Amino acid sequence: MATGFEFFERDLRLATEGLAPEAINDALAKFARKELRRAISEGIASEQYDRYVNGVKGAVEESVEAPGPIIYEFVNWPLVIKTALEELQRRAPRKSGRFAASFIVVAGGHIASDYRSIPADAEVIVTNAQPYVRKAEVGLLGIRPRRLFDGTKRVLNARFKDAFAAETRFLTIGAGVHPLIPYILKHSQGGRKDRQAGMPLTYPSIIINAVR
Incomplete structure (x- = not known):
């Protein structure tokens, strides 16, 4: 921004x-x-x-x-995104380092690498491309602290509350954004429709917008 x-x-x-x-x-x-x-x-x-x-x-x-x-x-997009990624990586599981290296930044429907070029009025999404990201978010991988994305959201809102607003949602992300996305569930995970075998994974994500 x-x-x-x-x-x-x-x-x-x-x-x-x-x-x-x-x-x-x-x-x-x-x-x-x-x-x-x-x-x-x-x-x-x-x-x-x-x-x-x-x-x-x-x-x-x-x-x-x-x-x-x-x-x-x-x-300020570089500062905000860097803060988000550093906090997510700090909270991420570290067995192989693969998960911590798989966070992605999406703006305008595409992976963003040059954060300085992101328009001030863009909506930025930060998520992780690994198919076990939901398990990491809800604490099923045995990591502490839990709630990687939700906890990071609170950090962002505390630091940048006058300029940016961050929220967390589980998003359906279409093909073409990243080679690993979308992951199609092979087994049903509970009774919800979006967790049945054959459905695309919904990705825990941080959505960041400039305060207007």
């Missing part, structure tokens, strides 16, 4: 009261850089961003003419 933040006029008045115009511009530039470093260091913004100074893309902060604005437009 691309999100921007401007620096509030009230803060600027407090910081620049009594200064000459040149000094105000310098103070504004320094304040902008300070807030940028803070946002990145606190993990709420990506290190990838576009900068606009007085409406000019790529201009340096020092070129600002008060009151600006200075706006940073962050490309």
